[in-house]
Amino acid sequence: MNLERLLVTLIFVIIIPFLGIFLGLLYKGFDRKITAMMQSRIGPPWRQPFRDIRKLFMKETIIPEGAVPWVFNGAPLIALAASLIALLYLPLGPFEPVMEGFGDLILILYLLAIPAVAMAMGGLASGSPYATVGSQRELVLMMSYELPLAIAAVTIAWRFETFSLGTIASTPVWNLVGPVGALGLVFIAVALFTVLPGELSRVPFDQAEAETELAGGLFVEYSGRNLGVFYLAEAVKLVVVGTLMIALFFPHNLSSWVSFGGPEIYGFVILELMADIAFFLLKLLVIIFIAVSVVRVALARFQIDKASYFYWVPMTLLGLLGTVLVVMDGAII
Template sequence: MILGLIMRVIAGIALMLLITVFAVLFEGVDRKLHAVMQRRIGPPLLQPVYDILKLLGKENIVPRWATPVFFHGGPWVAMIASMMVFMYIPMGSLPPVLNGSGDLILILYLLSLSGVAVAVGGFASGSPIANVGAQREMILMMSYEVPLAIVVSTLAWFAYKLGMPGHPFSLETYVATSVWSVVGKAGFLGLICLFVAILTVIPGETGKGLMDIPEAKTEILEGVTVEYSGVNLALLHIGFNLRGAAISALVVSLFFPFSLGKAIGLSGVPMAIIDFPWFWVKVFLVEVFGVTFLRTAFGRLKIWQASHFYWAQVGALSLAGMILISVDVLLH
């Protein structure tokens, strides 16, 4: 038991370090693709790495009116909460480092905790600009959490009603049995609605493009992060990158769990070796669309527009998916 616990801890630490590197490198790819789409040269792919290394060597400056405990604690909690999400996500054929019966609920909690920690750090800075950004962060989070919760609860109810092997709130259930393979025509349309709804949540989680509202560089001067510097700012950047990777990994696990190794007839260790990079290719493609393409194609919304978008349009789309899934279950 002790040896197994030690091995799990080592695997968890190694996985978090590897995923952090992946998430930061995607930031470089995102900047480059964003520039190419705008017919610019753009920064080097490793620019985010250079930025973070530079920030790690800088001094943490604390505003005079800040509450130090929450001001320093916010970035750490935001980053660690985002990291912990990956402990519960199966990656290809590899099971999660930590698993249980309510993984999906815990993942939603950790994503919310990361956003709340960022907002708390902004409030604790004592800056009126950061206060505005923190308020926007909370409003945005309360808006996109509604359709996200509808998508997850609908899929869990669907898995329970159809008797899919495994716990309905465990991601391993959806990796083992693709939801696309067990639905009828109405359910297929419902899954498309849920998939589109959760795709629109990605910009909200990452706070980029049309949802670049809490920071809004040209409006409120980085907003919630305006008073941060040095190590704290580096941790916030890492946390934002991890949140984008985490929500994209969740989308892949729920809707695109298809195994490349199994498709070419592999099993065991060879299948795991093939499926791990294949999983990250899928995550990369989801991020390219959910982050890079959307932030290039659309301008930033106002906070009331973003809230209305998630509560009305995306909320209605997720409810339509729920109704279609319910009809499909009744027809079964």
């Protein structure tokens, strides 16, 4: 690796976390605004999450008596760090993953699991019965949605014969399969779309927080800075899962269809780059709108056993069916 590459990587490693947090909070704000508008409310302004964060960081951080302080304080940091690291391994729009070559899809799957485990750890360490129940639910839910998620990831990787996200994102997977495989991919995409609200703990899969049942569940004892960090982790996770979805299924770039021309810097055409970034942000917004906002307002919270059943039986079967179709398609070709 030459020095220039190292320098660029370092700069990106510093910039991307801030960008991730900013985008996450921005999309969280849009999600809240759109949700409110769909419920015929005016809703908070889109910059409300930024204000929330500012306020949370100003507030006192209380550590309950029954808590294990180092786990209780460490859990939010682990959750945030894991989500931010995951962002480094994901292709953001027209850019290759910053850490391309150091990790792949499997690593992403593990990094996605860490925030959930950290939240459960923090909940268990806070010593409140509500948080304990919430943590148990979070773990059960995590075990449930991992199955369809893993199936989707493995199928895509099998088609590309690599786990490298850079390679996967360079060509839309739809171009590699025939009509039967495309149908299979639709099934897998649907299964993965249902994983998104579970991954982000939003209704109908917000059993771990379940405001009316557990009064905030695993976050019940968290306050001030710790809660703020969890809030940031959730916001970043929103971008991470959205980007993963884009990388696996919709890595299309505007520049591959339309040519803009114009000046170039480091081999990037400026206009095309800007168009691609805008297109990426739009794709992210659409995915969040469909998988988070609409689902969140159109469904009631499931009981935990029914949520598990939903992932383990219908969604896993759907994913497996998709896999079989994709494999069949490969055999035909």
